[in-house]
Amino acid sequence: MxxxxxxxxxxxxxxxxxxxxxxxxxxxxxxxxxxxxxxxxxxxxxxxxxxxxxxxxxxxxxxxxKTPSFSAGSIIPIEGKPHLIVHAPDQVGGAWLEHDRLMVSGEKAFVNRRVADFLRAHATTVLKREVQTMADNTGLHPSRVDIRDTSSRWGSCSSSGRIMLSWRVIMAPPLVRHYLIAHELSHLRHMNHGPLFWLQVANITPHRKQAETWLRQKGPLLLHAK
Known part of the structure:
Protein backbone atom coordinates (compact mmCIF):
# COMPACT_ATOMS: atom_id res chain seq x y z
CA MET A 1 0.00 0.00 0.00
CA LYS A 66 13.47 7.65 14.47
CA THR A 67 14.37 4.35 16.15
CA PRO A 68 18.00 4.45 17.35
CA SER A 69 20.39 2.44 15.20
CA PHE A 70 23.33 0.50 16.62
CA SER A 71 25.50 1.36 13.62
CA ALA A 72 28.70 3.40 13.37
CA GLY A 73 28.04 7.13 13.33
CA SER A 74 24.67 6.83 15.08
CA ILE A 75 23.83 8.40 18.41
CA ILE A 76 22.20 6.21 21.05
CA PRO A 77 21.20 6.95 24.65
CA ILE A 78 23.07 5.11 27.40
CA GLU A 79 21.66 5.73 30.88
CA GLY A 80 19.68 8.53 29.25
CA LYS A 81 22.69 10.39 27.85
CA PRO A 82 23.49 10.54 24.10
CA HIS A 83 26.58 8.63 22.98
CA LEU A 84 28.13 8.57 19.53
CA ILE A 85 28.99 5.10 18.19
CA VAL A 86 32.57 5.25 16.89
CA HIS A 87 34.00 2.39 14.86
CA ALA A 88 37.65 1.78 15.82
CA PRO A 89 38.70 -1.09 13.51
CA ASP A 90 42.39 -1.03 14.50
CA GLN A 91 41.69 -1.37 18.22
CA VAL A 92 40.73 -4.41 20.30
CA GLY A 93 38.46 -4.96 23.25
CA GLY A 94 34.97 -5.26 21.78
CA ALA A 95 33.09 -2.13 22.88
CA TRP A 96 33.75 0.36 25.66
CA LEU A 97 32.78 3.85 26.80
CA GLU A 98 35.01 6.90 26.39
CA HIS A 99 33.20 9.93 27.78
CA ASP A 100 30.25 10.53 25.42
CA ARG A 101 31.38 7.96 22.86
CA LEU A 102 30.86 4.22 22.56
CA MET A 103 33.97 2.81 20.91
CA VAL A 104 33.59 -0.42 18.93
CA SER A 105 36.54 -2.43 17.62
CA GLY A 106 36.73 -5.12 14.94
CA GLU A 107 35.11 -5.39 11.53
CA LYS A 108 32.37 -2.96 10.58
CA ALA A 109 29.97 -5.82 9.88
CA PHE A 110 29.97 -6.69 13.59
CA VAL A 111 29.36 -3.18 14.98
CA ASN A 112 25.62 -3.62 15.53
CA ARG A 113 26.06 -6.91 17.34
CA ARG A 114 28.88 -5.62 19.53
CA VAL A 115 26.89 -2.54 20.51
CA ALA A 116 23.94 -4.72 21.52
CA ASP A 117 26.25 -7.08 23.43
CA PHE A 118 27.81 -4.14 25.26
CA LEU A 119 24.41 -2.72 26.22
CA ARG A 120 23.23 -6.10 27.53
CA ALA A 121 26.35 -6.50 29.67
CA HIS A 122 26.19 -2.90 30.89
CA ALA A 123 22.50 -3.31 31.71
CA THR A 124 23.19 -6.45 33.72
CA THR A 125 25.73 -4.61 35.86
CA VAL A 126 23.87 -1.33 36.33
CA LEU A 127 20.28 -2.57 36.61
CA LYS A 128 21.07 -5.35 39.08
CA ARG A 129 22.95 -2.84 41.21
CA GLU A 130 20.03 -0.40 41.11
CA VAL A 131 17.54 -3.15 41.98
CA GLN A 132 19.70 -4.22 44.92
CA THR A 133 19.98 -0.65 46.21
CA MET A 134 16.22 -0.10 46.05
CA ALA A 135 15.55 -3.53 47.58
CA ASP A 136 17.82 -2.68 50.50
CA ASN A 137 16.08 0.67 50.98
CA THR A 138 12.54 -0.72 50.83
CA GLY A 139 12.89 -4.23 52.26
CA LEU A 140 11.37 -5.63 49.06
CA HIS A 141 13.81 -8.31 47.95
CA PRO A 142 13.17 -10.30 44.76
CA SER A 143 14.06 -13.99 44.69
CA ARG A 144 15.97 -13.40 41.47
CA VAL A 145 16.67 -10.66 38.91
CA ASP A 146 16.95 -11.52 35.21
CA ILE A 147 17.97 -9.14 32.43
CA ARG A 148 16.43 -10.24 29.14
CA ASP A 149 15.88 -9.13 25.56
CA THR A 150 12.23 -8.19 25.14
CA SER A 151 10.57 -5.93 22.60
CA SER A 152 7.10 -5.71 24.13
CA ARG A 153 7.59 -4.93 27.83
CA TRP A 154 10.04 -3.22 30.13
CA GLY A 155 9.74 -5.62 33.01
CA SER A 156 7.69 -8.16 34.92
CA CYS A 157 7.41 -9.80 38.33
CA SER A 158 6.38 -13.42 38.80
CA SER A 159 4.43 -14.89 41.71
CA SER A 160 7.67 -16.55 42.84
CA GLY A 161 9.25 -13.13 43.31
CA ARG A 162 11.46 -13.22 40.24
CA ILE A 163 11.88 -9.84 38.53
CA MET A 164 12.68 -9.50 34.85
CA LEU A 165 13.90 -6.27 33.25
CA SER A 166 14.59 -5.62 29.59
CA TRP A 167 18.24 -4.74 28.93
CA ARG A 168 16.88 -1.83 26.87
CA VAL A 169 15.99 -0.10 30.14
CA ILE A 170 19.68 0.87 30.32
CA MET A 171 19.03 3.42 27.56
CA ALA A 172 16.45 5.26 29.67
CA PRO A 173 17.19 8.19 32.02
CA PRO A 174 17.71 7.53 35.76
CA LEU A 175 14.23 8.67 36.82
CA VAL A 176 12.62 6.28 34.33
CA ARG A 177 14.75 3.37 35.56
CA HIS A 178 13.90 4.33 39.14
CA TYR A 179 10.18 4.18 38.37
CA LEU A 180 10.35 0.90 36.43
CA ILE A 181 12.28 -0.82 39.21
CA ALA A 182 9.92 0.58 41.85
CA HIS A 183 6.99 -0.70 39.79
CA GLU A 184 8.30 -4.26 39.67
CA LEU A 185 9.42 -4.32 43.30
CA SER A 186 5.95 -3.14 44.34
CA HIS A 187 4.49 -6.25 42.74
CA LEU A 188 6.31 -8.29 45.37
CA ARG A 189 3.72 -6.93 47.81
CA HIS A 190 0.75 -6.46 45.48
CA MET A 191 0.40 -8.71 42.41
CA ASN A 192 -2.10 -6.38 40.75
CA HIS A 193 -2.53 -2.75 39.76
CA GLY A 194 -5.02 -1.80 42.45
CA PRO A 195 -4.97 1.28 44.72
CA LEU A 196 -2.67 -0.34 47.28
CA PHE A 197 -0.18 -1.21 44.55
CA TRP A 198 -0.01 2.38 43.29
CA LEU A 199 0.29 3.64 46.85
CA GLN A 200 3.26 1.34 47.29
CA VAL A 201 4.83 2.69 44.09
CA ALA A 202 4.31 6.27 45.29
CA ASN A 203 5.99 5.43 48.58
CA ILE A 204 9.12 4.38 46.68
CA THR A 205 9.40 6.84 43.82
CA PRO A 206 8.12 10.34 43.01
CA HIS A 207 8.75 9.87 39.29
CA ARG A 208 5.66 7.97 38.11
CA LYS A 209 3.98 10.74 36.10
CA GLN A 210 7.16 11.98 34.44
CA ALA A 211 8.42 8.46 33.73
CA GLU A 212 5.13 7.27 32.23
CA THR A 213 5.04 10.32 29.95
CA TRP A 214 8.60 9.60 28.82
CA LEU A 215 7.80 5.93 28.23
CA ARG A 216 4.76 6.77 26.11
CA GLN A 217 6.68 9.26 23.99
CA LYS A 218 10.09 7.64 23.65
CA GLY A 219 9.85 4.12 25.02
CA PRO A 220 8.60 2.39 21.83
CA LEU A 221 11.64 3.62 19.92
CA LEU A 222 14.07 2.07 22.41
CA LEU A 223 12.17 -1.22 22.56
CA HIS A 224 12.84 -1.66 18.86
CA ALA A 225 16.34 -0.18 18.60
CA LYS A 226 18.78 -2.42 16.78
Whole structure:
Protein backbone atom coordinates (compact mmCIF):
# COMPACT_ATOMS: atom_id res chain seq x y z
CA MET A 1 0.00 0.00 0.00
CA UNK A 2 1.02 3.67 -0.40
CA UNK A 3 0.55 6.30 2.31
CA UNK A 4 0.09 10.02 1.50
CA UNK A 5 3.90 10.30 1.36
CA UNK A 6 3.94 7.48 -1.22
CA UNK A 7 5.59 5.09 1.18
CA UNK A 8 5.36 1.43 0.09
CA UNK A 9 4.37 -0.93 2.87
CA UNK A 10 3.86 -4.69 2.88
CA UNK A 11 0.51 -5.75 4.31
CA UNK A 12 0.05 -9.10 6.07
CA UNK A 13 -3.57 -10.25 6.41
CA UNK A 14 -4.05 -12.33 9.58
CA UNK A 15 -7.44 -14.08 9.93
CA UNK A 16 -8.38 -14.85 13.53
CA UNK A 17 -11.22 -16.90 14.99
CA UNK A 18 -10.81 -15.12 18.33
CA UNK A 19 -10.73 -11.52 17.07
CA UNK A 20 -13.96 -9.59 17.51
CA UNK A 21 -13.01 -6.64 15.34
CA UNK A 22 -10.53 -5.44 12.76
CA UNK A 23 -7.23 -4.20 14.15
CA UNK A 24 -3.87 -2.91 12.90
CA UNK A 25 -0.31 -3.04 14.16
CA UNK A 26 3.12 -2.34 12.71
CA UNK A 27 5.60 -5.22 13.02
CA UNK A 28 8.70 -3.17 13.97
CA UNK A 29 11.43 -5.63 13.02
CA UNK A 30 10.00 -6.48 9.60
CA UNK A 31 8.39 -3.03 9.21
CA UNK A 32 5.18 -4.30 7.67
CA UNK A 33 1.52 -3.79 8.51
CA UNK A 34 -0.34 -6.65 10.17
CA UNK A 35 -4.12 -6.56 9.78
CA UNK A 36 -6.07 -8.91 12.05
CA UNK A 37 -9.41 -9.94 10.57
CA UNK A 38 -12.30 -11.42 12.58
CA UNK A 39 -13.93 -14.53 11.17
CA UNK A 40 -16.19 -13.78 8.19
CA UNK A 41 -14.83 -10.27 7.56
CA UNK A 42 -15.18 -9.40 3.84
CA UNK A 43 -11.87 -8.49 2.13
CA UNK A 44 -13.36 -5.24 0.84
CA UNK A 45 -14.24 -4.16 4.38
CA UNK A 46 -10.72 -4.94 5.59
CA UNK A 47 -9.15 -2.96 2.75
CA UNK A 48 -11.40 0.01 3.44
CA UNK A 49 -10.43 -0.17 7.13
CA UNK A 50 -6.75 0.07 6.20
CA UNK A 51 -7.35 2.97 3.85
CA UNK A 52 -9.31 4.91 6.50
CA UNK A 53 -6.45 4.51 8.98
CA UNK A 54 -3.67 5.70 6.66
CA UNK A 55 -2.81 8.63 8.94
CA UNK A 56 -2.31 6.34 11.95
CA UNK A 57 -0.17 4.01 9.84
CA UNK A 58 2.01 6.83 8.55
CA UNK A 59 2.52 8.25 12.06
CA UNK A 60 3.71 4.84 13.31
CA UNK A 61 6.10 4.47 10.39
CA UNK A 62 7.57 7.91 11.04
CA UNK A 63 8.18 6.91 14.66
CA UNK A 64 10.01 3.78 13.51
CA UNK A 65 12.27 5.90 11.30
CA LYS A 66 13.47 7.65 14.47
CA THR A 67 14.37 4.35 16.15
CA PRO A 68 18.00 4.45 17.35
CA SER A 69 20.39 2.44 15.20
CA PHE A 70 23.33 0.50 16.62
CA SER A 71 25.50 1.36 13.62
CA ALA A 72 28.70 3.40 13.37
CA GLY A 73 28.04 7.13 13.33
CA SER A 74 24.67 6.83 15.08
CA ILE A 75 23.83 8.40 18.41
CA ILE A 76 22.20 6.21 21.05
CA PRO A 77 21.20 6.95 24.65
CA ILE A 78 23.07 5.11 27.40
CA GLU A 79 21.66 5.73 30.88
CA GLY A 80 19.68 8.53 29.25
CA LYS A 81 22.69 10.39 27.85
CA PRO A 82 23.49 10.54 24.10
CA HIS A 83 26.58 8.63 22.98
CA LEU A 84 28.13 8.57 19.53
CA ILE A 85 28.99 5.10 18.19
CA VAL A 86 32.57 5.25 16.89
CA HIS A 87 34.00 2.39 14.86
CA ALA A 88 37.65 1.78 15.82
CA PRO A 89 38.70 -1.09 13.51
CA ASP A 90 42.39 -1.03 14.50
CA GLN A 91 41.69 -1.37 18.22
CA VAL A 92 40.73 -4.41 20.30
CA GLY A 93 38.46 -4.96 23.25
CA GLY A 94 34.97 -5.26 21.78
CA ALA A 95 33.09 -2.13 22.88
CA TRP A 96 33.75 0.36 25.66
CA LEU A 97 32.78 3.85 26.80
CA GLU A 98 35.01 6.90 26.39
CA HIS A 99 33.20 9.93 27.78
CA ASP A 100 30.25 10.53 25.42
CA ARG A 101 31.38 7.96 22.86
CA LEU A 102 30.86 4.22 22.56
CA MET A 103 33.97 2.81 20.91
CA VAL A 104 33.59 -0.42 18.93
CA SER A 105 36.54 -2.43 17.62
CA GLY A 106 36.73 -5.12 14.94
CA GLU A 107 35.11 -5.39 11.53
CA LYS A 108 32.37 -2.96 10.58
CA ALA A 109 29.97 -5.82 9.88
CA PHE A 110 29.97 -6.69 13.59
CA VAL A 111 29.36 -3.18 14.98
CA ASN A 112 25.62 -3.62 15.53
CA ARG A 113 26.06 -6.91 17.34
CA ARG A 114 28.88 -5.62 19.53
CA VAL A 115 26.89 -2.54 20.51
CA ALA A 116 23.94 -4.72 21.52
CA ASP A 117 26.25 -7.08 23.43
CA PHE A 118 27.81 -4.14 25.26
CA LEU A 119 24.41 -2.72 26.22
CA ARG A 120 23.23 -6.10 27.53
CA ALA A 121 26.35 -6.50 29.67
CA HIS A 122 26.19 -2.90 30.89
CA ALA A 123 22.50 -3.31 31.71
CA THR A 124 23.19 -6.45 33.72
CA THR A 125 25.73 -4.61 35.86
CA VAL A 126 23.87 -1.33 36.33
CA LEU A 127 20.28 -2.57 36.61
CA LYS A 128 21.07 -5.35 39.08
CA ARG A 129 22.95 -2.84 41.21
CA GLU A 130 20.03 -0.40 41.11
CA VAL A 131 17.54 -3.15 41.98
CA GLN A 132 19.70 -4.22 44.92
CA THR A 133 19.98 -0.65 46.21
CA MET A 134 16.22 -0.10 46.05
CA ALA A 135 15.55 -3.53 47.58
CA ASP A 136 17.82 -2.68 50.50
CA ASN A 137 16.08 0.67 50.98
CA THR A 138 12.54 -0.72 50.83
CA GLY A 139 12.89 -4.23 52.26
CA LEU A 140 11.37 -5.63 49.06
CA HIS A 141 13.81 -8.31 47.95
CA PRO A 142 13.17 -10.30 44.76
CA SER A 143 14.06 -13.99 44.69
CA ARG A 144 15.97 -13.40 41.47
CA VAL A 145 16.67 -10.66 38.91
CA ASP A 146 16.95 -11.52 35.21
CA ILE A 147 17.97 -9.14 32.43
CA ARG A 148 16.43 -10.24 29.14
CA ASP A 149 15.88 -9.13 25.56
CA THR A 150 12.23 -8.19 25.14
CA SER A 151 10.57 -5.93 22.60
CA SER A 152 7.10 -5.71 24.13
CA ARG A 153 7.59 -4.93 27.83
CA TRP A 154 10.04 -3.22 30.13
CA GLY A 155 9.74 -5.62 33.01
CA SER A 156 7.69 -8.16 34.92
CA CYS A 157 7.41 -9.80 38.33
CA SER A 158 6.38 -13.42 38.80
CA SER A 159 4.43 -14.89 41.71
CA SER A 160 7.67 -16.55 42.84
CA GLY A 161 9.25 -13.13 43.31
CA ARG A 162 11.46 -13.22 40.24
CA ILE A 163 11.88 -9.84 38.53
CA MET A 164 12.68 -9.50 34.85
CA LEU A 165 13.90 -6.27 33.25
CA SER A 166 14.59 -5.62 29.59
CA TRP A 167 18.24 -4.74 28.93
CA ARG A 168 16.88 -1.83 26.87
CA VAL A 169 15.99 -0.10 30.14
CA ILE A 170 19.68 0.87 30.32
CA MET A 171 19.03 3.42 27.56
CA ALA A 172 16.45 5.26 29.67
CA PRO A 173 17.19 8.19 32.02
CA PRO A 174 17.71 7.53 35.76
CA LEU A 175 14.23 8.67 36.82
CA VAL A 176 12.62 6.28 34.33
CA ARG A 177 14.75 3.37 35.56
CA HIS A 178 13.90 4.33 39.14
CA TYR A 179 10.18 4.18 38.37
CA LEU A 180 10.35 0.90 36.43
CA ILE A 181 12.28 -0.82 39.21
CA ALA A 182 9.92 0.58 41.85
CA HIS A 183 6.99 -0.70 39.79
CA GLU A 184 8.30 -4.26 39.67
CA LEU A 185 9.42 -4.32 43.30
CA SER A 186 5.95 -3.14 44.34
CA HIS A 187 4.49 -6.25 42.74
CA LEU A 188 6.31 -8.29 45.37
CA ARG A 189 3.72 -6.93 47.81
CA HIS A 190 0.75 -6.46 45.48
CA MET A 191 0.40 -8.71 42.41
CA ASN A 192 -2.10 -6.38 40.75
CA HIS A 193 -2.53 -2.75 39.76
CA GLY A 194 -5.02 -1.80 42.45
CA PRO A 195 -4.97 1.28 44.72
CA LEU A 196 -2.67 -0.34 47.28
CA PHE A 197 -0.18 -1.21 44.55
CA TRP A 198 -0.01 2.38 43.29
CA LEU A 199 0.29 3.64 46.85
CA GLN A 200 3.26 1.34 47.29
CA VAL A 201 4.83 2.69 44.09
CA ALA A 202 4.31 6.27 45.29
CA ASN A 203 5.99 5.43 48.58
CA ILE A 204 9.12 4.38 46.68
CA THR A 205 9.40 6.84 43.82
CA PRO A 206 8.12 10.34 43.01
CA HIS A 207 8.75 9.87 39.29
CA ARG A 208 5.66 7.97 38.11
CA LYS A 209 3.98 10.74 36.10
CA GLN A 210 7.16 11.98 34.44
CA ALA A 211 8.42 8.46 33.73
CA GLU A 212 5.13 7.27 32.23
CA THR A 213 5.04 10.32 29.95
CA TRP A 214 8.60 9.60 28.82
CA LEU A 215 7.80 5.93 28.23
CA ARG A 216 4.76 6.77 26.11
CA GLN A 217 6.68 9.26 23.99
CA LYS A 218 10.09 7.64 23.65
CA GLY A 219 9.85 4.12 25.02
CA PRO A 220 8.60 2.39 21.83
CA LEU A 221 11.64 3.62 19.92
CA LEU A 222 14.07 2.07 22.41
CA LEU A 223 12.17 -1.22 22.56
CA HIS A 224 12.84 -1.66 18.86
CA ALA A 225 16.34 -0.18 18.60
CA LYS A 226 18.78 -2.42 16.78
Missing amino acids: DTPERRTLKVVWKPSKRAKRLSLRIAPQEQHLVVTLPQGCPPAQALLFVQKNHRWIDERLQRLE
